[in-house]
Amino acid sequence: MIRYQIVGLMSVLLASAILIPDTGAQPIILWDFNTSGGVYSAIPVNDVDGDLVPDVVAAIYYSDPEPNLYCVSGTDGALIWASSDCQGTWGNQALAAIEDVTGDEIDDVILGTPGGIAPGSSVFLKDGADGTTVWTWCTYTQGPNWGWLHEVAPYPDVDGDELPEVAAAAGGNSSDRSGTVFLFDGESGDTIWTWRVPLDGAWSLAVIADINGDDADDIIVGAGGNSLDNRVWALDGPSGSSIWQRDLEASVSDVAIIEDINGDEIEDVVAGGWADYVACLDGTNGLVLWTRDIGTIIMELSIIRDVTGNGIDDVIVGSWSSSVYCLEGESGEIIWSVWVGSDNWSVDALSDVNGDGVDDVAVGSLNGYRAVCLSGVDGAEIWSYPTTERVYDVSSAPDLNGDHLPDILVGLQDHGYAPTHLLAFDGDALPTPEITLLLAPDQRQLLPGETLSYRATVYNNTQTQLSAWYVAEVELPNGNPYGPVVGPVNFVLEPGQMKSRTLSHTVPPTPPLGDYAYKAKVGNPPNTVIDERSFPFSVVLEGE
Numbered sequence: 424m425i426r427y428q429i430v431g432l433m434s435v436l437l438a439s440a441i442l443i444p445d446t447g448a449q450p451i452i453l454w455d456f457n458t459s460g461g462v463y464s465a466i467p468v469n470d471v472d473g474d475l476v477p478d479v480v481a482a483i484y485y486s487d488p489e490p491n492l493y494c495v496s497g498t499d500g501a502l503i504w505a506s507s508d509c510q511g512t513w514g515n516q517a518l519a520a521i522e523d524v525t526g527d528e529i530d531d532v533i534l535g536t537p538g539g540i541a542p543g544s545s546v547f548l549k550d551g552a553d554g555t556t557v558w559t560w561c562t563y564t565q566g567p568n569w570g571w572l573h574e575v576a577p578y579p580d581v582d583g584d585e586l587p588e589v590a591a592a593a594g595g596n597s598s599d600r601s602g603t604v605f606l607f608d609g610e611s612g613d614t615i616w617t618w619r620v621p622l623d624g625a626w627s628l629a630v631i632a633d634i635n636g637d638d639a640d641d642i643i644v645g646a647g648g649n650s651l652d653n654r655v656w657a658l659d660g661p662s663g664s665s666i667w668q669r670d671l672e673a674s675v676s677d678v679a680i681i682e683d684i685n686g687d688e689i690e691d692v693v694a695g696g697w698a699d700y701v702a703c704l705d706g707t708n709g710l711v712l713w714t715r716d717i718g719t720i721i722m723e724l725s726i727i728r729d730v731t732g733n734g735i736d737d738v739i740v741g742s743w744s745s746s747v748y749c750l751e752g753e754s755g756e757i758i759w760s761v762w763v764g765s766d767n768w769s770v771d772a773l774s775d776v777n778g779d780g781v782d783d784v785a786v787g788s789l790n791g792y793r794a795v796c797l798s799g800v801d802g803a804e805i806w807s808y809p810t811t812e813r814v815y816d817v818s819s820a821p822d823l824n825g826d827h828l829p830d831i832l833v834g835l836q837d838h839g840y841a842p843t844h845l846l847a848f849d850g851d852a853l854p855t856p857e858i859t860l861l862l863a864p865d866q867r868q869l870l871p872g873e874t875l876s877y878r879a880t881v882y883n884n885t886q887t888q889l890s891a892w893y894v895a896e897v898e899l900p901n902g903n904p905y906g907p908v909v910g911p912v913n914f915v916l917e918p919g920q921m922k923s924r925t926l927s928h929t930v931p932p933t934p935p936l937g938d939y940a941y942k943a944k945v946g947n948p949p950n951t952v953i954d955e956r957s958f959p960f961s962v963v964l965e966g967e
Contacts, residue, residue, distance in 0.1 A: 435480030450806040450831075450850035451795070453824050454500030460487020461812070462844045463511060464518040467820040469530045471551055472496055472503050477821045479832060480551075481845050482518045483511040483538050487837060492534060493845070497823045499846065504554040509547050513537035513571060515723075515769060515816040516627065516677075520551075521577040524586045524609045527552050535572025535587050540564055544571055546591045546605070548612060558612030562593050562603065563703035566617070570595030574628040578606060579640050581661050587609050594624015594648050594754015604628065604644050605769060606663060616663035620656075624648035627678045632690050634706045635659060635666050643692050647674025655694050655704060666711035673698035679724040682736050684712055684753055693738050695721030701740055703755060713755035719743040727772035728782045730799045731758060732867035732961055739784050747786050749802060761802035773819035775827045776850040776933040777805050780862050780877075780941075780958025783850075785831045787814035788841070794833045795851070800959070805850040808833075811840040822848055826855040827882045857885050858916065860893075860945040860954040867960040869930050875960060876927040881945055883916035891916055891953075894946050895926075900937030913948060934962050 460483035461730055471478045471494060478497045490505035514517055517535035524531050532549040541561040548557040562569035566614065572591045578588040588609045596600030597838035601626030606615040626643035634641050634657060641660045646652040676696040684691045687707060687893060695701040699721050703712040730737050731751060737758060740748040747767050749758040767917070769787035771946040776783050786799040794814050796805040815819050816834035823830045828850045835844040864877040883889050892913050896906030909926060916922065938961050945951040 430478050443945060450808050450852040453830060453847040453849055455494070455843035455847070456481075456495050456500040456502070456845040457843045458483050458493060458837075458845055460484050460511065460814065460844070461709070461837035463513070463815050465816055465818055465832040466518055466520060466721055467497065467643060467832065468494070468520045468551060469660050469911055471529055474498055476823060478503060478520065479820065479845070479847070480520070480532050481609065481728055481834060482534060483844075484837065485511040485513055485543065487511060487660050492549065492554065495810070495845070496552070497820070497847070498906070500845075503717040506549065506556075507654065508556055509542045509545070509549075509559075510536040510538060514573065516574040517572050519575050519577060521548075521589065521609065522587050524548065525549070525550050525552075525557060531557065533575040533577065533591075533943045535575040535591055535593075542738070544569075544593070546572060546575060546589065546607065546612075548589065560607060560612050560614070566603065569593050570624055576628055576630055577609070578630055578642070578660065580609075581606065582608060582617055584610060588615060589606075589685070590628060590630060590642055592625035592628035593643060594626060594646075597799065602626070602646060602648070604642065604663065607908075608659075618658055618663040618665070619644045620644070621652055622649060623652035623674070627675055627698075627964065629678045629680050629692075630660075631657070631692065631706060632723045633679045634826065637661070641784035643678045643680065644782040645675030645678045645694055645696065647696060648678065650674060650697075655692065655697070655709065657692075657706070657709060669702075669704055669709040669711070671696065671698055671702055676722055677724045679726050679738070681726050681738065681754055684735060691868065693724050693726070693810055695724055695740065697721075701738065701750060701755065703752075710720040715750055715755035716759070716842065717742055717748060722768040723770050725770045725772045725784075726752075727784065727799055728858070729867075730781050732959065734866060735867065739770045739772055741767050743768075745791070747784065747797065747802065749784070749799070759802040761797065761804075763795050763797075764788030764793055766790040769815065769817045771817055771819045772799070773831065773850060775799075775861075776828050778862075780864055780867070780956070783820060785817040787817035789815065794831070794848070796812050796831065803966035809847065810835055812836050812838060812844065820847065824849055824855065826851070827859045827861065827884075839855065846871060855884055856954045857878060857889065858882065858891060858953045859884060860900045860943060860956050862941070862943055862956045862958050864941070864958050864960065868930055869914070869960065869962055870965055871932050871934055871962060874929050875941075876925060877941070877958070878923060878925050879943060880921065880923040881916065881919060886918045888918060889916045891945055892948050898940040900935050900939060909943070930962055936962050936964065
């Protein structure tokens with residue numbers, strides 16, 4: 424690996440030279456698929472059909488006609504398998520991929536269903552290869568009316584068979600059907616433990632790295648449905664015993680895990696629901712680190728990699744509001760909020776699609792009837808797609824079309840207004856260039872004298888040899904360009920080849936303080952630009 428060391432070239436470092444397509448750009452639909460009903464949850468899964476491209480599993484609304492679960496090709500949306508021996512989902516959290524438990528080297532699928540007796544109110548383990556049921560467990564027939572399944576997730580091996588287990592959260596709509604959290608053996612479906620929520624349903628669930636020192640992951644649970652418990656619980660992963668609890672005053676719709684905020688080297692918890700605020704809780708003991716009033720019901724939380732440059736991840740909030748919010752992970756302060764449309768119930772963070780080095784955001788506006796991709800930096804619209812059906816689910820997918828950028832899955836409700844209800848969109852809404860350039864900085868907030876390092880990766884998206892060049896410059900806080908600080912560097916890309924290099928620059932001892940932009944281009948000699956990317960960074964004094 425060649426490592427370029429360029430010292431003293433940067434009287435520089437963060438700005439906002441962000442490469443964003445025109446606001447309101449129309450996205451590129453990679454493919455669509457016609458299901459038997461509205462798609463309430465869609466997730467990417469590792470390659471099933473052998474074409475080396477991730478595929479997609481989608482669950483329809485639980486009372487819509489069969490089939491209820493589909494697996495389709497990530498490449499073109501062609502059907503791989505469909506399953507009719509289960510119901511669909513109630514929300515968009517009861518479908519998850521799990522590492523292979525059947526031994527065929529294909530990841531499998533966990534499904535949680537609502538409504539009535541089996542196949543309702545059941546946990547299903549589906550063989551990822553063909554959709555057959557490996558095992559199922561019904562809360563009504565195998566438990567005393569423990570309610571609908573609201574969320575499922577894989578959990579690391581507990582019983583020593585080197586296979587993952589299955590965690591699930593269930594609950595009904597009355598106190599005699601109070602919620603239950605389950606841990607099932609991933610291979611057999613046998614219950615390892617159950618834990619009852621005293622009065623409410625178990626509405627939400629997330630797996631958190633060890634918080635009690637036993638070297639095993641633990642489980643965070645949000646209670647809701649009956650407005651009786653309104654708490655977040657932390658449970659010991661191997662045993663299901665309670666570690667701590669915290670009252671959040673109303674039903675808890677979603678919980679998410681965020682990297683350590685308070686410096687104790689333990690992950691922390693973000694939760695929100697019908698109390699109209701987001702709370703960040705200490706993962707060790709549940710103490711409140713911060714709260715942020717949104718003014719409306721919180722529906723979904725997604726953690727986005729640091730957008731402010733302070734080294735701490737941030738929080739995207741989907742709610743009954745017409746706006747989407749990005750909250751600063753350390754303090755809960757609002758970084759940005761933007762109008763998208765009525766009832767933005769579904770949000771998901773995705774890796775950078777617009778070339779500014781910062782992750783971006785997918786939004787599904789339920790009653791705004793559109794799917795939207797926003798810049799993680801400031802919420803600026805990258806693209807928007809109007810729909811004739813309500814948008815119930817959006818989720819980030821790995822690269823499906825070979826441009827080395829993430830793509831987006833969208834699930835629509837079914838009221839008979841749209842011919843298809845599962846769509847895959849190109850993440851950046853741009854045609855695939857001959858060469859793709861990606862930049863990944865190590866950090867984006869630096870002190871004078873520190874080193875800015877980043878990884879530059881280029882892909883030849885063609886099947887021909889290409890001659891190429893790379894050049895980079897810096898935009899100073901006053902807006903003036905500085906450089907080039909790299910290149911032009913000439914190189915050759917073989918058909919389909921990827922090349923990656925780590926580059927670094929030392930910040931001078933007395934640079935201008937403020938916001939900079941690092942700008943890079945790749946193209947064909949002598950001066951044809953094919954792709955360009957930038958990332959913001961800043962130079963500050965210690966303690967600022």
